Structure formats: structure tokens, C-alpha cells
Amino acid sequence: MKINNPVLPGFNADPSIIRVDDTYYIANSTFEWFPGVRLHESKDLVHWNLLPSPLSTTELLNMKGNPASGGIWAPDLSYSDGQFWLVYTDVKVTEGAFKDMTNYLTTAKDINGPWSSPIRLNGVGFDASLFHDEDGRKYLVQQTWDHREYKHPFNGITLTEYDVSTKKLKPETARTIYYGTKVKLVEGPHIYQKDGYYYLFAAQGGTVFTHQEVVARSTSLDADSFATEPGEVFLTNFDTPDLEIQKQGHGALVSTPGGEWYYASLSSRPWNHDNESAYDPRGWSTLGRETSIQKVEWDDEGWPRIVGGHGGQVEVDAPKDAIITDAPLDHSRHDDFDDDVLDNDWNTLRVPFNAEMGSTGSGNLRLVGKNSLASTFDVSLVASRWQAFNFDAETKVKFNPFSYQQMAGLTNFYNDKHWSWIFVTFDENKGRVIEVAENNRGNYTSYLKEDAISIPANIEAVYFRTKVRKQTYTYEYSFDGKEWKEVPVKLDAAVLSDDYVLQTYGGFFTGAFVGLAAVDYAGYDEPAEFDYFDYKEL
Structure with a gap:
């Protein structure tokens, strides 16, 4: 069985993927469209079924007057302590020096809800995710916004401890753990633990044709402690213009029950007018940013690598332990x-x-x-x-x-x-x-x-x-x-x-x-x- 990319065609951007037992879930951005956050489930990573959206009430989300492409940016879905955790951002300003936004947290015992009343977290930056450490602590990991015109607006990745008992962040614990590379525009962070390391996955280059995903790791969560993966970048299509899928980068990592690894990323399939070069402009993405899935292997030094090279593949081997999922072949x-x-x-x-x-x-x-x-x-x-x-x-x-x-x-x-x-x-x-x-x-x-x-x-x-x-x-x-x-x-x-x-x-x-x-x-x-x-x- 093969994964044929994109697995979620049409506007399904910024995937956050997790597995609970034998079921995979993906949460996607919805921006100004209601209800907020799009959810799909699958048992084989190939066929996906749409679930009810979690942010279906104005108590959880009210975007009246929000600018186009404001609203829900890059939700983060996780599972810990017997429940689903969903962090989401409501962005109120999209252009100019400021990105006024609020990050919220809601939880549910069942993926279909009901979802709890929102907990207001902060407005430090968008693309916030929740990391559940093995020692029981929880941290909000997020892009950090800097409005000052003499600074770069993407000011690294900030980590702040979350207190479950008070349902509040502890701002005194906030520290910048990664500033990205010279590519800049570092965003979309997720942290994972494996073999004694904390692995930070983050997007860079903006979600256009220069988009990429970079990986860094550290043995601690201390400030500025993460070192970038050596060699070629983890995932990008900047230098693979002939591939059908483009713009891959921002996404999340998941493991299978059998120990295989996959990475879900946003992507697009641009096309060109007959009188245009296919390289410049690289194309027009009418279906928006879609979700694709690539297979991941770990090299001898413990770094993740995309199978087939950093450009990824349109056709990818499905998990060996996949459970075939009944889902429609098209969306008619x-x-x-x-x-x-x-x-x-x-x-x-x-x-x-x-x-x-x-x-x-x-x-x-x-x-x-x-x-x-x-x-x-x-x-x-x-x-x-x-x-x-x-x-x-x-x-x-x-x-x-x-x-x-x-x-x-x-x-x-x-x-x-x-x-x-x-x-x-x-x-x-x-x-x-x-x-x-x-x-x-x-x-x-x-x-x-x-x-x-x-x-x-x-x-x-x-x-x-x-x-x-x-x-x-x-x-x-x-x-x-x-x-x-x-x-x-x-x-x-x-x-x-x-x-x-x-x-x-x-x-x-x-x-x-x-x-x-x-x-x-x-x-x-x-x-x-x-x-x-x-x-x-x-």
C-alpha cells in the first residue's frame, strides 16, 4: 500500500499529526473559516476521514471582523494524561509591524468532544505547541514575534513552562531555545524526545517556494542549547522545482506502532499558464496548502532524514502495520x-x-x-x-x-x-x-x-x-x-x-x-x- 501525496487535498495547511493507540489524527489550520481547526483520522496514513471540528462555538472561537488569513494559525494537537490537548492561535492582525494574537488551550477526553472552555495562554507568538516532557512537566513552545523595525520580526523559538494545577504559564521560566539559521523566519516548532535527546522541528523560509523544515537537538531544554542538524536540510522543495509537490516544510513527526517514522507537512501543487515558465513563476496554488506525508529514517548519528532525499516523494511506502481505513476515493x-x-x-x-x-x-x-x-x-x-x-x-x-x-x-x-x-x-x-x-x-x-x-x-x-x-x-x-x-x-x-x-x-x-x-x-x-x-x- 502506498501513500499518495497530498493525503489531504485542498486547503489543509500546517498539519499537526499524532497517534493514539492504532489511530492517527491530523489537525489543520482554518484561518478565518469557521468552525475552527480541521480534524481527520486514519489507521493507515493513506485514507483519511473528516471529523467534527473542535472549535464549533463562539465561546471557543469568535473571529468576527478578523482579517483574511487571520484567525486560526497552526493548531497543535497532542495526547497525554488520558486526554487530547489542543493549542490554537487566534490572529487579529496579519499585516504591518504587529501580530496581535491570543494563544488558547482546550482539552477533551474524546476526539469528537466535548472540548473544554478555552484557557488563555499568551500572545508572545504564533504556531504554539505543547510539549509533554517525560518527567511530567509541560511546556509551550512557540515562534516569538518582535515588532521593532530594527529587529527581525521572527525572534526565535521560546519555551515557557505550563502549570497544570493553576492552568497558567509561568512567564518567569520563558527562554529562547533556538534562533534558527540564516534562512530566518523560524516558526512552527514541535519538540520530541528520542534516545536521550530533545529534537526540535521548526519551519524556516516562509510558507512559499523557499519553505523548509529544519531539525535541531539538545540534551536539555536550556536557553540557546539546540544545535542544527548537519548536512542537507531536513525537508524542502526550494531546489526540487520539477517535483509535483512544492513548499513542504511546516509539519509534525509521528511514529507507528511498529516503530516506523513519518512526517506530515504542508505542501502545494502549483500549476502554470501555458505561456509561463514552470520555474519563474514557479506556479499558482489554487488548492492552497495541502497535507503530504513523507517517510523518515534515522541516520547513524541519530538525525532524522527524509526517505528519498530532502525533496520528498509523491508516492511513499505506507506503514507495514497499517490497518486499511475505509474512506472516500474522492470528495464529490x-x-x-x-x-x-x-x-x-x-x-x-x-x-x-x-x-x-x-x-x-x-x-x-x-x-x-x-x-x-x-x-x-x-x-x-x-x-x-x-x-x-x-x-x-x-x-x-x-x-x-x-x-x-x-x-x-x-x-x-x-x-x-x-x-x-x-x-x-x-x-x-x-x-x-x-x-x-x-x-x-x-x-x-x-x-x-x-x-x-x-x-x-x-x-x-x-x-x-x-x-x-x-x-x-x-x-x-x-x-x-x-x-x-x-x-x-x-x-x-x-x-x-x-x-x-x-x-x-x-x-x-x-x-x-x-x-x-x-x-x-x-x-x-x-x-x-x-x-x-x-x-x-x-
Whole structure:
């Protein structure tokens, strides 16, 4: 059996992997998307099933107003003392000199919850993880942020003891244990114990094409005591541009019951336009940062090495003791909205799906029109990840706007500045019409304008479909669900990629979503009713 990378396709960044008995768990970042932290489980490291997200209430997470790519950064999942421990960061500022954030801790006896009320830890830096020492002590290990313009903002890895009895950190114990290498941007730390050493795994170089993972070790947890692994770096694709997977680095280590070792890392699969070099630009990552798994061996000096070299492999040997896990082969799905709660594949922006946003059940998703898709506050949008380069997504919507300030339809969405959609709206001369529009770096374009498609008076609901074909995507409509007409607008999928967003914005950490949305910035809460949603990977 082989691990085929990425094992978690689509936006599943910053994996934290653990094993409890014979089951592996991965926790991933979710940034501004709600619920917070994405969880998967497997018994073979090959096939993975989605679990309920732990941060599903506003008590545990409230991101209203958070900037795009703020929110949940690099959660850390661990298991000790008969329970799961989850450390997570809520980042409130993504650009500029400051990274205002709060690190929290929650625990649960069962991976499916319930999860305890959050314990506020600190705001020293992001990417915090909890290390459970063999002597029973616990430490928070984290990137350290320095706002001073005359210093480098990534000021090493700080370790601070956590007091279980008081549920507080002991700041007097804080010390910097590692400053990284000249690559800089050291972050994403995790500590492991093996053969008398503490091993520190940390990311460097930023989560772009220069990304890498470095390993250091020490016999103590004293300040500045960790020495970097000699020779080639542990994991990077900086010098392997032809490999299908790129950007590997930030991640976590896990052992199997039989004593094999694996490393789960973020990665991406960039593509290029036909008229571009495949080296510069190296590509456009519309599926965001995904999770890949590499096999690890230990050399004669006790240092970990990636099997096949530091670039990793697309196809990796699965564990010898793997227990075959039943999981879907692709992520195609159909939702008739029969349940009164949204399934685990749906996400909302910054806050949970609630009565103000809409309702679901009895074969209908009702979304109440709120702010525009350019807002970071009250947005009526439910969406799920692009998890394949080629797919069709389809819906049926009933909407009766009386103002051009009211819109409802099908969207492809990256963040508040980068999205497009096909939607029903109102035109003063034509009445109900269909329009296609795009927001590109905050610049809004209506593509049909005076040629907006009139909806016949006898048509109650309209069908919408998007066809995503890796480099480009289009929109279609139908009045009967059988005869489809393509809107003559072909959009560049690169606009919905991490790499494109990075050119103008520091928060570029998520990936493209497809979803359903309703807007009424007039403030009259005009509702839209969606009959179904169908997502089919090709």
C-alpha cells in the first residue's frame, strides 16, 4: 500500500499529526473559516476521514471582523494524561509591524468532544505547541514575534513552562531555545524526545517556494542549547522545482506502532499558464496548502532524514502495520439540505452558521442576505474547499430581489478581495437578471452589465453551475435544469491562488472555495433559497 501525496487535498495547511493507540489524527489550520481547526483520522496514513471540528462555538472561537488569513494559525494537537490537548492561535492582525494574537488551550477526553472552555495562554507568538516532557512537566513552545523595525520580526523559538494545577504559564521560566539559521523566519516548532535527546522541528523560509523544515537537538531544554542538524536540510522543495509537490516544510513527526517514522507537512501543487515558465513563476496554488506525508529514517548519528532525499516523494511506502481505513476515493458530494445542521464539509466566514445567517433542513438552505462578499463582518456564505483541479459545482436558487443591492448565487471565493460569482439580482429596466462579476484585488467588475440575462417572469428558480478546469473556470445557467447555457466569460483561476494574493496582501494562507451566498447590503434581509448543492470531481 502506498501513500499518495497530498493525503489531504485542498486547503489543509500546517498539519499537526499524532497517534493514539492504532489511530492517527491530523489537525489543520482554518484561518478565518469557521468552525475552527480541521480534524481527520486514519489507521493507515493513506485514507483519511473528516471529523467534527473542535472549535464549533463562539465561546471557543469568535473571529468576527478578523482579517483574511487571520484567525486560526497552526493548531497543535497532542495526547497525554488520558486526554487530547489542543493549542490554537487566534490572529487579529496579519499585516504591518504587529501580530496581535491570543494563544488558547482546550482539552477533551474524546476526539469528537466535548472540548473544554478555552484557557488563555499568551500572545508572545504564533504556531504554539505543547510539549509533554517525560518527567511530567509541560511546556509551550512557540515562534516569538518582535515588532521593532530594527529587529527581525521572527525572534526565535521560546519555551515557557505550563502549570497544570493553576492552568497558567509561568512567564518567569520563558527562554529562547533556538534562533534558527540564516534562512530566518523560524516558526512552527514541535519538540520530541528520542534516545536521550530533545529534537526540535521548526519551519524556516516562509510558507512559499523557499519553505523548509529544519531539525535541531539538545540534551536539555536550556536557553540557546539546540544545535542544527548537519548536512542537507531536513525537508524542502526550494531546489526540487520539477517535483509535483512544492513548499513542504511546516509539519509534525509521528511514529507507528511498529516503530516506523513519518512526517506530515504542508505542501502545494502549483500549476502554470501555458505561456509561463514552470520555474519563474514557479506556479499558482489554487488548492492552497495541502497535507503530504513523507517517510523518515534515522541516520547513524541519530538525525532524522527524509526517505528519498530532502525533496520528498509523491508516492511513499505506507506503514507495514497499517490497518486499511475505509474512506472516500474522492470528495464529490451532493447535499439536499435535509438535515437541520450543515455537514462537516461546509464552512462559514468567521462566525458559525446561525439563525441570523439562515437555516437548513427539509430540503432547503435558506440564506438571509447580509453584507457583500467584500465584508469581514456579517456575510451569508456557506462554502467548501476546492479539493481537485477539475470539478463541476451546481445549485438551484430561488431569489426575488427588488434592488440591485440584493444578490444571491454561486461563488468561487478566496478572500474578501478575491472572488467571483454568478448571481440573481435586480435591474431597473429588466427586473430580475443574471449577472457574473469578479472582485480582483478589491477591484469589482460586472461582466454582463447592460447585457445581463433577463429571467422570464414564469421562472421561479434558476440553476447555476461552475466548471473549474485548473487554469480557468466558467459559469453556466439554466431555467429548467436540463438545457445549460455558458456565460461567455472565462476567468483566470490564478486569481484565487495563494501566490497571486501574496503579490498584494500578506494573508495568503487559505485556498479557493466554492459556495452559496446571499447579499442584501440594502439592509432588508431578503432571503434566498437553495434547493441543493452538487460537487463532482472530474
